[in-house]
Amino acid sequence: MERQDKDLGFLLRFENVAWYENGSVRILDRRVYPRKIEFVECVRHEEVAQAIADMVTQSAGPYTAASMGMALACHEVRGRPQAEQLSHLKKAAYTLSHARPTTVNRMTLITGGCLDVARTALEEGRAADQAVLDHTIDSMNRRYAKISQVAEYLVSLWPQNGTVMTQCYGETIVGTMLREARNKGKNVKLFCPETRPFLQGARLTASVANDQGVDVTVITDNMPATVMATKGIDVFTSAADSICRDGHIVNKVGTLQIAIVAHHFGVPYFVTGIPDKELLTINDVRIEERDPTEALSFNGVKNTADGVKGFYPAFDVTPAGLVSAVITDKGPFAPQDLNRYFSLSDTAYW
Structure with missing residues (x-):
């Protein structure tokens, strides 16, 4: 199978997300990219979990990092009795899947799949770390292929010469939607809100777009309200960290306010991604609140007087009424109709 990261930006190349090799996991440090191209090297799976918690990687990056972390966990206990190895891997799966609270459901599916692959490899006398690595690469290819299908449906809803506003960094959909627009001959312009305090929009989304030759x-x-009022925005789109079956969308904090503005100006808001089967309602989601000091500084420079407090919920919740459609690999769905997705979907994603 041809690698699905072909013609995508630097950030989306498999090896530049997270990679296991020779008893360590390398994770591109997105906290400093593109100012610097640096990789954090982890030699224990706990270090991978900490890197995820510290936002060395984010968006869908933790899904790959967690899988690579499971390969590393296999390496940590190679040669030990099978029961001891499996006990260690179960603990590693929990540690990696719980590195950040809001996406525990997705991460548990990912680490659980790696655990099953490792168990089978051990029973068959094969190297578990290589088996998990091969499984992870296959999963990445499959996930990129699915998101490429999402991109086809999304771009079909764009005008021929459109102006699109994004939010945060939606990982694979950013590169695939721009690749699909180019393949369809659509001339798209992108407006990216910066996404404080880590600037994922400015540093990551804009970098991928620039790599792929997009304006x-x-x-x-x-600025989103002013830009929608004056720059002719045709579409607002974002990925989602959780898509609940009741139509609520959980995404990087700031998404809600842009959705409200888009609704006011009559700009459609298209959410991209695969609905979460386990999340029946928004009540099943725990919103992560990060260290409030992260909101009080920028690039390590404190911006506030001593005694000033901060508040930093990592995500916010957009209700179904503000979402024009959820664009999936099976096509667009009304947010109130997501249960139907699971009667049509037949291929594992996570």
């Missing part, structure tokens, strides 16, 4: 403009997080 991209970065705006600050307080």
Whole structure:
């Protein structure tokens, strides 16, 4: 199978997300990219979990990092009795899947799949770390292929010469939607809110767009309303960290306010991704609140007086009424109709 990261930006190449080799996991440090191209090297699976918690990687990056972390966990106990290895891997699966609270459901599916692969490899006398690595590469290819299908449906809803606003960094969909637009001959312009405090829109989304030759403009997080009012935005789109079956969308904090503005100006908001089967309602989601000091500084420089407090919920919740459609690999769905997706979907994603 041809690698599905072909013609995508630097950030989306498999080896530049996270990679296991020779008893360590290398994770591209997205906290400093593109100012610097640096990799964090982890020699224990706990270090991979900490890197995920510290946002060395984010968006869908933790899904790959967690899988590579499971390969590393296999390496840590190679040669030990099978029961001891499996006990260690079960603990590693929990540690990696719980590195950040809001996506535990997805991460548990990922690490659980790796655990099953490792168990089978051990029973057959094969190297478990190589088996998990091969499984992870296959999973990445499959996930990229599915998101490429999402991109086809999404781009079909764009005008021929459209202006699109994004939010945060939606990982694979960013590269695949721009690749699909190019393949369809659609001339798209992108406006990317910066996404404070880590600037994922400015540093990551804009970099991928630039790598792929797309006209991209970065705006600050307080500009979306003005830009929608004056720059002819045709579409607002984002990925989602959780898509609940009741139509609620959980995504990077700031998504809700852009959705409200889009609704006001009559701009459609298309969410991309695969609905979460386990999340029946928004009540099943725990919103991560990160260290409030992260909101008080930028690039390590403190911006506030001593005694000033911060608040940093990593995600917010957008209700179904503000979402025009959820674009999946099976086509667009009304957010109130997501249960139907599971009667049509037949291929594992996570």
